Amino acid sequence: MAYSDKVIDHYENPRNVGSFDKSDESVGTGMVGAPACGDVMKLQIKVGKDGVIEDARFKTYGCGSAIASSSLVTEWVKGRRLDEAASIKNTQIAEELSLPPVKIHCSILAEDAIKAAVEDYKKKHGSK
Amino acid sequence: MKTGLNFPIYLDYSATTPVDPRVAQKMIPFLTESYGNAASRSHALGWKAEEAVEEAREHVAALVRCDARELVWTSGATESINLALKGAAEFYKTKGKHLVTVKTEHKATLDTMRELERRGFEVTTIDVDAEGIVDLSKLEAALRKDTIVVSVMLVNNEIGVVQDIPSIGELCRKRGILFHVDAAQATGKLDIDLGALKVDLMSLTAHKTYGPKGVGVLFVRRKPRVRLEPQMHGGGHERGFRSGTLATHQIVGMGEAYRLAKLEMAGERERIRGMRDRLLAGIRTMEEVFVNGSLERRVPHNLNVSFNYVEGESLIMAVKDIAVSSGSACTSASLEPSYVLRALGRSDELAHSSIRFTLGRFTTEEEIDYAVEHLKTKVAKLRDLSPLWEMYKEGIDLNTVQWAAH
Numbered sequence: 001m002a003y004s005d006k007v008i009d010h011y012e013n014p015r016n017v018g019s020f021d022k023s024d025e026s027v028g029t030g031m032v033g034a035p036a037c038g039d040v041m042k043l044q045i046k047v048g049k050d051g052v053i054e055d056a057r058f059k060t061y062g063c064g065s066a067i068a069s070s071s072l073v074t075e076w077v078k079g080r081r082l083d084e085a086a087s088i089k090n091t092q093i094a095e096e097l098s099l100p101p102v103k104i105h106c107s108i109l110a111e112d113a114i115k116a117a118v119e120d121y122k123k124k125h126g127s128k
Numbered sequence: 129m130k131t132g133l134n135f136p137i138y139l140d141y142s143a144t145t146p147v148d149p150r151v152a153q154k155m156i157p158f159l160t161e162s163y164g165n166a167a168s169r170s171h172a173l174g175w176k177a178e179e180a181v182e183e184a185r186e187h188v189a190a191l192v193r194c195d196a197r198e199l200v201w202t203s204g205a206t207e208s209i210n211l212a213l214k215g216a217a218e219f220y221k222t223k224g225k226h227l228v229t230v231k232t233e234h235k236a237t238l239d240t241m242r243e244l245e246r247r248g249f250e251v252t253t254i255d256v257d258a259e260g261i262v263d264l265s266k267l268e269a270a271l272r273k274d275t276i277v278v279s280v281m282l283v284n285n286e287i288g289v290v291q292d293i294p295s296i297g298e299l300c301r302k303r304g305i306l307f308h309v310d311a312a313q314a315t316g317k318l319d320i321d322l323g324a325l326k327v328d329l330m331s332l333t334a335h336k337t338y339g340p341k342g343v344g345v346l347f348v349r350r351k352p353r354v355r356l357e358p359q360m361h362g363g364g365h366e367r368g369f370r371s372g373t374l375a376t377h378q379i380v381g382m383g384e385a386y387r388l389a390k391l392e393m394a395g396e397r398e399r400i401r402g403m404r405d406r407l408l409a410g411i412r413t414m415e416e417v418f419v420n421g422s423l424e425r426r427v428p429h430n431l432n433v434s435f436n437y438v439e440g441e442s443l444i445m446a447v448k449d450i451a452v453s454s455g456s457a458c459t460s461a462s463l464e465p466s467y468v469l470r471a472l473g474r475s476d477e478l479a480h481s482s483i484r485f486t487l488g489r490f491t492t493e494e495e496i497d498y499a500v501e502h503l504k505t506k507v508a509k510l511r512d513l514s515p516l517w518e519m520y521k522e523g524i525d526l527n528t529v530q531w532a533a534h
Contacts, residue, residue, distance in 0.1 A: 003445070011445065017513055034531030035516060036476035038439055038465070042515035059515040063441035067513065 003064055004098035010068035015075050018057045020044045028121025032112045039066045039106065043113035045077060045085070047121055053077045053085055058113075065103040069093050069110035077114060086118045136451040137495045141336075141429060141488030142285055142313060143453060147381065148338040148489070154384040155340065158377035166374045167365060177376045184383025188345055191315060191386040192330065194322040200346045200369045201379055205312035206236040208331035208346035209279075211370065212308045213240045215356030216277050216329065217249055220306070224274030226250045230262055230281070230291075231471040237279055237310055258473050259422035260289040268299055277306045282320070283313040286468040286484055287421030288430025290318065297326030306354060312336055312344075316389035317397065317427040322347060328354045334378070338489060339385030343378035346370075400487050401428035403496050407485060408433075410500030414507060416520070420469055420482055431485045434469075434478040437517040438510045443483060446506040450499045453484045477516075477526075 003011070019042075020027045026047055033040040039062030046055040056074040060067045072093060077085040093099075093107035138146075147155075158180060166181045168174025182196070189196040202208045217227060229241055231253050241251045252270045256262055262280060271278070278300050280291050293309055300307040308329040314320060316337040322330065330347040334340055348354050348369065362371030408431055411417055416436035435443060440454040454466075465479035474482075485499075511517040519526060 011442070014513060019518065031515065032532055035480075035526060036531070038441075038476075038480045040515050040531070042518075059513055059518060061437065061514045061516045062439050064445045066439075067442060 002100075006072075006097050007064055007068040007099070010071040010097070011064045014058075014067060014071040016055075016057050016071065017059065019059065020046055020055075020057055025124060028117040028119075028124070030113045030116025030118070030120055032116055033062070033066075033109050035061065038062060039109055041066065041070045041109050041113045043070060043073065043110075043117045045114075045117045045121060047082065051081055053080055053082070062106065062109075063103070065097065065099055065106040066109060068097055069099075069106045070113060072096060073110045073114055082118050082121065086115050088114055133495060133498055135449050137449060137499055138451045139485045139487060139491070139495075139499060140451045140453055141491075142288070142484065142486035144335045144341065145338045145488055146490065147335075147340050148385060148388060150388060151339055151381050151384045155377045155381040158380050162376070164376075166376055167363065177374075180376055180380050180383075181374055184379045187383040187387040187390075188332070191390045192311075192320045192322050192332070192347065193324075194347055195350060198322075198347050198350050200348055200366045201374055202344045202346055202370055203342055204335070204344040205234075205310065205331045205333035206344075208333070208344050209234075209236045209308075209310055210240050211346050211356065211359050212329040212331060212348075213237070213244065213277060213279060214359055215369075216306050216308070216354070217244050217247075218357035219355050220276045221249070224272075224276040226252070226272050226275045227277045227279070228252045228254065228267065228270050228275060229279045230254055230256060232256050232260060232284055232286075232468045233279065233281055234285055234310060234312070237281070241279075256471055259425070260284060260287050260420075260468070260472050261422060261425060262291050262296070264292065264295055264299065267296060271299070271303060271305065275303070275305050277308060279308040279310065281310040281313070283311070283317065283427050284421070284468065285313050286466060287432045287472075288313070288426045288486075289421045290314075290425050290427060293325055293327065300328075301326040313427070315386065316393050317429060319393075322349075328352075334382035334385055337385050337389050340378050340381040343375060343382045345382070396489060397428055400489075400491065403487055403491055403493060404428055404431055404485075406493065407431055407487070407496050407500060410496070411503065414504060418478060420472060420474065420478075429487045431487075432469075432482060433485070434474065434482045435507050436478060436481060437514050437520055438481050438507055439514075440465075440480045440482055442510060443481065443506065446510060447483075447502055449502050453486075454482060 028045045031042045042059045044057045045053045048054045058070040060070045090107040090111040162176045164173025164177040166177040185196040306328045310331045312333045328349045333344040418434045420432040444454045469479035
């Protein structure tokens with residue numbers, strides 16, 4: 001499998017690896033995928049009082065493209081409002097990383113991870 | 129640390145081996161000087177080629193202990209397997225239309241069997257146990273009155289386990305069923321005695337035993353006589369079993385490679401076993417690693433290990449200083465977990481996270497030590513990245529988690 005330079009860069013030097021405290025009120029956690037399918041992504045966002053994502057962390061079990069896709073989106077969501085972050089499309093991720101057709105599912109998973117993290121945050125705050 | 133080592137360190141000898149320089153030297157004159165056609169009976173160049181081909185045939189026969197006249201040159205094990213299975217099925221189809229094989233066979237066998245099903249034959253594919261071994265009673269139960277061929281590999285290409293070929297041979301011979309053995313991964317690794325084994329057909333290749341790619345052999349027993357429908361028609365070479373001008377240089381290479389294997393196998397095997405055990409000991413200092421397939425009934429040059437909570441493709445990408453396979457080289461273009469490991473009952477996760485290390489003639493202890501350190505560093509890095517590892521460390525049973533399959 002030939003990877004693009006951007007995938008290799010994110011894979012070799014993944015950005016924002018780690019975890020936030022899941023129970024923190026300002027944190028939204030999205031976990032998508034399944035071990036049996038070969039990818040699991042955990043994406044966490046830390047949201048400021050103004051509704052802007054201040055910081056993000058990820059951990060990913062998966063191929064190089066899955067790791068690169070999640071690393072990339074941690075950079076992209078920072079500084080965005082929740083609805084802006086949730087509108088990131090998998091095609092943008094795939095294009096940025098020049099993912100081959102067999103790896104498009106990695107970008108879809110990254111998009112789903114953002115949506116799941118935003119959803120989790122909203123659920124924590126929705127009833128208030 | 130890297131001084132003296134060539135990168136990547138080659139630990140993929142079951143995919144293919146380098147041609148031994150001694151073999152290459154022997155081959156060269158047959159390209160540029162002794163280039164005659166072994167079928168040319170009218171001049172010295174032809175005679176010389178024929179003589180070289182027959183000498184090589186004797187070397188192959190000596191390694192597997194059969195009569196040289198029982199060997200048919202082919203382009204490799206895949207062709208040998210195709211000729212054996214299709215050739216026997218087509219020849220004996222009036223006797224019966226049923227064949228038996230095993231789930232963990234190489235694709236060359238499984239795919240040929242599928243083709244035979246398409247042609248109207250029936251195929252039973254039996255399971256192996258958790259160690260990768262064929263259960264003889266299961267095999268016996270699969271045999272029918274109309275079974276004409278059983279095909280089982282001697283050494284598995286992914287996990288290196290050794291099947292009980294002598295016993296399976298007895299079962300088949302008693303019933304008058306032809307027995308084909310794919311021995312592509314076995315030559316030079318363990319003793320093969322076709323004089324004692326009740327094997328009717330055996331497929332061999334050169335390039336897993338330090339010979340060139342593109343040449344192999346099918347053993348076709350003369351007593352009791354086995355007949356085949358040829359799959360390649362033409363000039364009637366190889367007693368009509370396989371037409372086509374013989375590739376003299378390739379054949380000479382296979383002969384020399386097998387001659388060296390016979391001479392050096394015993395010592396080489398123990399040296400390689402020592403290094404394989406050193407590799408295993410190094411890997412076992414890590415947590416959550418699992419050996420796939422029986423360690424006892426296995427050729428000494430193979431180690432197949434799953435690194436739990438790390439995904440296989442990213443692991444292969446991370447360990448770029450070593451050349452290894454995830455699953456088997458033939459299937460690593462697809463994203464499916466290894467069907468061989470699935471057949472052992474391994475979970476998809478463990479099947480996804482497997483690496484096959486295969487050592488060989490030119491592997492050194494220094495290379496093994498480097499590989500162990502390299503693996504430790506990279507596995508630790510990927511586990512730091514892995515949400516599954518984090519959950520495992522928190523004490524969460526991953527089997528109780530509801531995953532959103534995609």
